[in-house]
Amino acid sequence: MRKILIVGAGQSGLQLALGLQSRGYEVTLMSNRTADEIRSGRVMSTQCMFDTALQHERDLGLDFWESQAPRIEGLGVSVAGPDSGRLIDWVGKLDGYAQSVDQRVKMAGWMETFAQRGGQLVIHGAAVGDLDYFSRSYDLVLVAAGKGELVSMFGRDASRSPYSEPQRALAVAYVHGLGPRPEHPDFDAVRCNIVPGVGELFVMPTLTTGGRADILFWEGVPGGPLDAFQGVKDPAEHLSLTLELMEKFTPWEYARATKVELTDAGGTLAGRYAPTVRNPIGRLPGGGLVLGVADVVVANDPITGQGSNSASKCAAAYLAAIVEHGEKPFDEEWMRGAFDRYWQTAQHVTKWTNAMLAPPPEHVLNLLGAAGQLQPIADRFANGFNDPSDFENFFFDPEKTNAYLASLTGN
Numbered sequence: 040m041r042k043i044l045i046v047g048a049g050q051s052g053l054q055l056a057l058g059l060q061s062r063g064y065e066v067t068l069m070s071n072r073t074a075d076e077i078r079s080g081r082v083m084s085t086q087c088m089f090d091t092a093l094q095h096e097r098d099l100g101l102d103f104w105e106s107q108a109p110r111i112e113g114l115g116v117s118v119a120g121p122d123s124g125r126l127i128d129w130v131g132k133l134d135g136y137a138q139s140v141d142q143r144v145k146m147a148g149w150m151e152t153f154a155q156r157g158g159q160l161v162i163h164g165a166a167v168g169d170l171d172y173f174s175r176s177y178d179l180v181l182v183a184a185g186k187g188e189l190v191s192m193f194g195r196d197a198s199r200s201p202y203s204e205p206q207r208a209l210a211v212a213y214v215h216g217l218g219p220r221p222e223h224p225d226f227d228a229v230r231c232n233i234v235p236g237v238g239e240l241f242v243m244p245t246l247t248t249g250g251r252a253d254i255l256f257w258e259g260v261p262g263g264p265l266d267a268f269q270g271v272k273d274p275a276e277h278l279s280l281t282l283e284l285m286e287k288f289t290p291w292e293y294a295r296a297t298k299v300e301l302t303d304a305g306g307t308l309a310g311r312y313a314p315t316v317r318n319p320i321g322r323l324p325g326g327g328l329v330l331g332v333a334d335v336v337v338a339n340d341p342i343t344g345q346g347s348n349s350a351s352k353c354a355a356a357y358l359a360a361i362v363e364h365g366e367k368p369f370d371e372e373w374m375r376g377a378f379d380r381y382w383q384t385a386q387h388v389t390k391w392t393n394a395m396l397a398p399p400p401e402h403v404l405n406l407l408g409a410a411g412q413l414q415p416i417a418d419r420f421a422n423g424f425n426d427p428s429d430f431e432n433f434f435f436d437p438e439k440t441n442a443y444l445a446s447l448t449g450n
């Protein structure tokens with residue numbers, strides 16, 4: 040049976056490892072942390088995943104937490120006005136629900152499952168030199184190590200990477216005790232609050248190590264008032280800063296957050312990175328080739344909540360490409376083809392996410408405004424998070440936006 044090495048036990052590496060394992064491949068998974076270290080460590084993401092990405096997990100029987108995780112049935116957008124009120128405020132309904140399962144829960148659980156099913160789990164932080172050595176014993180080496188140092192093997196694709204600097208400063212806090220959304224307490228939703236020129240606050244329910252919780256996630260324009268978390272090491276201080284900024288910029292969200300407390304000592308995260316698309320094939324010093332997976336090759340800003348979704352889609356695309364290839368060698372041509380298959384979906388995510396990082400043009404503001412009056416627009420926008428290719432039809436090009444609006448209003 041074919042031997043495959045996967046470096047990195049995150050969404051993409053584990054999903055692919057478990058998928059290949061179930062097809063009878065001999066898989067070695069290398070992780071720089073044990074399951075217990077992941078479970079008791081720091082949060083890594085907000086990991087809201089939409090229906091298509093969740094379906095890839097269901098297809099592999101990996102939806103272990105589906106019945107426990109809150110069902111996110113809508114996606115709301117608010118735009119703050121100058122007086123701290125809301126210029127725009129609506130909620131779109133998702134056709135299929137989304138869910139967020141804390142990666143500490145999911146990755147630790149999946150890693151244990153992989154080992155219980157007989158997978159070879161190696162706890163080791165791999166360096167390029169290790170891969171050079173190991174690559175000789177495997178038919179295929181996949182690097183699914185996220186945005187860490189191993190990305191240095193994969194050259195930046197400048198034609199697909201419009202930004203060379205981080206576009207947002209990220210600050211996440213997992214909390215208990217958040218009140219319900221006042222406008223629709225009957226169903227859970229992700230709330231995206233846009234503060235023009237300043238940043239965005241995302242609020243969403245999740246399933247964490249201690250059960251149901253909510254996430255408060257600031258995305259701040261670098262150098263602006265939300266870019267205030269660098270150097271804040273104390274989780275309690277991180278939470279008070281989060282709340283202080285909510286009171287100032289999104290008082291309607293602050294109103295339901297006055298009684299929150301952190302879920303645990305690892306419940307905060309701050310950082311930033313430049314969105315980057317890379318050449319998917321890495322060449323090892325000894326001449327061997329490795330294929331990059333998910334964030335290694337396409338790392339988008341989390342403003343659109345797509346990275347875990349894309350990691351799931353990448354793992355699904357690569358799994359199909361590996362299985363279809365049978366016993367043939369995993370050469371450069373195959374690697375390019377596997378990535379191109381993933382890029383079919385990732386290109387839309389990248390284009391839309393990079394557009395959302397820029398100040399919205401007038402036709403987009405009109406569209407967001409109209410969604411407050413016309414529910415079909417709100418619903419379509421919300422479902423675009425599940426399938427961002429739809430934004431090509433009504434979001435980027437002012438003519439298409441206007442034609443879409445006219446088709447609904449008859450003007």
Ligand SMILES: Cc1cc2nc3c(=O)[nH]c(=O)nc-3n(C[C@H](O)[C@H](O)[C@H](O)COP(=O)(O)OP(=O)(O)OC[C@H]3O[C@@H](n4cnc5c(N)ncnc54)[C@H](O)[C@@H]3O)c2cc1C
Binds near residue numbers: 087211
């Ligand atoms: C603040 C924030 C919020 C986000 N919110 C969302 C969201 O709501 N929805 C969404 O879809 N996405 C979101 N994302 C993005 C999402 O978390 C990532 O895109 C996704 O986890 C990428 O999966 P991956 O498998 O490529 O890498 P990762 O999940 O990063 O996994 C990589 C793994 O490899 C390990 N590793 C690293 N280096 C080595 C090494 N040398 N040797 C061995 N192991 C190694 C790491 O420890 C890690 O476990 C968010 C990201 C951030 C930072």
